Amino acid sequence: MPTTSLLDRFLDGLTPLRPRAVWAHGSLAGGDYQEGRSDLDLIAVLPGPVGLGTVRRVVALHRRLRTVPLAAKLHCSYLTPAGLDDPDRSHLTWAHGQVMRRPVTPVTRRELHDFGRVLHGEPPAGLLPAVPERQLNDFVVRDQRDYWRPAVDKARLWRQDVWVDLGLLTFARATVTLRDGRLISKREALDELVPLGAPAELVADITRRRYDDHPAPAAEDWLTRRAELTRAYLAPAIDTLVTTYG
Template sequence: MGAETEPFRAVPAEVRPYLAELVRRTRAVCGPGLTGVVAVGSLALGDYRHGRSDVDVTVLVPGPPPAAVLRELADALDHRRLPCPAAGLELVVYAADFARRPSGAAGYLLDLNTGAHLPGRAAFGPDGGPSFWYAIDRAVAHQSGLALYGPPAAEVIAAPRAADLHAALRASVREHGDGTGHLADNRVLNGCRAVAYCRTGRWLAKRDAARQLAATEGHFRPLIEAAVHSFERPRTAALPLPAAQVREFLGWARARVDEHAPAADA
């Protein structure tokens, strides 16, 4: 990789060759105008767990590029053509001008999910689904994103405004409270991360946020510790958690997020 070696030293060895090839293919498809490729999510927060975590990547392009370029990129990175060693790849492409502006909108040009443990998805522009995932991911990227290609993440990806980010956090906790399509341990840990962010103003890795809350919230400590224990297992071996306790915790987490609304909206 030559001069490109240095950025990849910050990512786990299990996914380093994959990410290097992902960047190579993205550059080949997008051409010299490519603005950046940034590792986000658990990779950025230093809590990637092989067999459990996804590989989360944000791509920034001068845009919007021709639709054929986005389709070619989705095809080049499809798990069937570039096998993902992690649970899956979640890759989002934004126009660079959009990513530099604070926004709570979804705003993507391509949302690609592919991998052994992810339902396949390639959406070419917002499709009316929830937008909070994208706002939160951009906030994490602005704080901690790892630039695999291009300038530092904070220079090219803006965090949403406080009011938009608070709305995204509320929507996230509400969705995890509903529980559809999410592992119970991940629901609890996402709730921990939302509360920890409201208390500290920093994005923590899920397990770090969980340990912080377990130390202060004795009533929920057994549930949180059980969620961490389950999260440390492969995704296919996640443990069941008491449904009523999970609902109670997420109701509590939503109330804690709501308490921060005045400061967030100021």
């Protein structure tokens, strides 16, 4: 299985950095992983400060993996024990073929506690502080209000599959988290969308592209209509969610 082979090579290459733990979150841990379509979302906890030498070794590791199948979908944030308790702190991250810095959000932290998959070393509960409900909910509301709602007004984005998929699925997942106090997978989020008032044809479109073996490319007129439907649904839906839980 290409995924298993890639993870084995990644963990082997990470050995010289002496990680205390390597965890998977997202679909790989949550039971909705689609090989070749889903990202491989990982967290590595290194034993000490991440200096320039460590950055160079991390970059070299990911560059060595570039020719391995699925490597482009492997994303990993590198934490240290000193930074585990701060969800706003940015960490060295390899994603989308480049090095960057970004935080490990309260949603990711809760995923790790609820269903994180241990690939190496200590479990999340032994290293990562618990996520209070208020902290999780505040983050979810802020993400919908400050990131997704302004994005809805940028019409050019919504002709792209990734914006339609993530916009709708993230909204459904946010709603369930705020309403029920639990995290759900993208597969479960699809089942929530129609009851939440999303147009059934949008949900069918996402389902087809995520789960059909060979989905046909979308026609130009559908891309235009899909963008209009998505924006018309999400704008008031997000506004109502933020008003209700903000």
